Amino acid sequence: MLLRLIATAVATGVAAWLVPGITVTGHNTTTQVLTLLGVAVVLGLVNALVKPFAQVLSGCLIVLTFGLFLFVINALMLMLTSWLCGVLGLGFHVNGFVAALIGSIIISLVSWLVSGVLGANRPEVDRYPQ
Secondary structure, three states: OHHHHHHHHHHHHHHHHHOOOEEEOOOOHHHHHHHHHHHHHHHHHHHHHOHHHHHHHOHHHHHHOOOOHHHHHHHHHHHHHHHHHHHHOOOEEEOOHHHHHHHHHHHHHHHHHHHHHHOOOOOHHHHOOO
């Protein structure tokens, strides 16, 4: 779980670096890293608690668009994360739907790659051989 948190924080940092509409603010590098870890926690909670309901409610649209509506749901989850981070006082902001859409794609790809490199997707049995 800690590896996935780190992977999401790294992916969010990459998205903030690449997408002009996504910003992470902080006085120094340590503050920015802690902000990214906080954003990763909030994003994980949003994806665990809110996203399943959004997917169930929009099931017909997902089927109708052959799954492409999942990109819209991911972008909306990133925008919700931005709003919650603002409420919590974390320096993370997403400016607009297009930035959220591009950012959510980047976060998904980079977190998948980083999780693969860190071994976060491997089962526990593979990590600790007998």
